[in-house]
Amino acid sequence: MIRMKKSIKDQDQTTESETPNYEIIELQKSFETEELRFSDILKRSEIFEENHESPVEITLMMETFENSLEKVPKFDFKEKSGSPKSDVILNIDGVKLYANKILLAIHSKVFDSMFYSEFVEKNQTEIILEDDDPEDFIEILKLIYPSAGSTIIQESNVEGIYKLADKYFMTHVMFQCEHFMETSKDYSVRDWLVAEKYDVPELMKKSKPTFVRQLAESIDF
Structure with a gap:
């Protein structure tokens, strides 16, 4: 919502300490259906000022939508129906995760080579990944998928996520872990x-x- 207001001084106003009255006009835009440009605001304010002697004050008010997250998909990578557009199964220690080759390739140099070079995995619909933790890989998928259920990097999972990101050359995920x-x-x-x-x-x-201090404390003990 764009709110423009012009102060209107009463004819008999004698002191500056008195609170002025305001004439208010509102310009509403829905961020879901309309594009809001700053030029639109300036144009509207110029028209407003042309018809009024006093300067215009513009207040920008943003409204949030409680249901916005409901429109973002949530994925269940352990179920084919829970991961739309999946075209590859990642078999990790017997746990099958349903994923999308293109999305994996965008985020990983290893998967890009695996699926789009002359490797045997190129035409396979199920890939066995060895020495990985399926739960950590799910956290990786949540990070690269546009999902309302996105994982939050925290102390309990950062090392596992970083290990997989390094293994599969997922530089963006590595950067997120390093930043954390x-x-x-x-x-x-x-x-x-x-x-x-x-x-x-x-x-x-x-x-x-921290490492040096804790090492010294353990030696003193």
């Missing part, structure tokens, strides 16, 4: 070990004091 760890208020020995293992200089620098 680098901006953490409380660094841990785990952060330093992850940084050292996967060569993340900034995280290594920030978490090193």
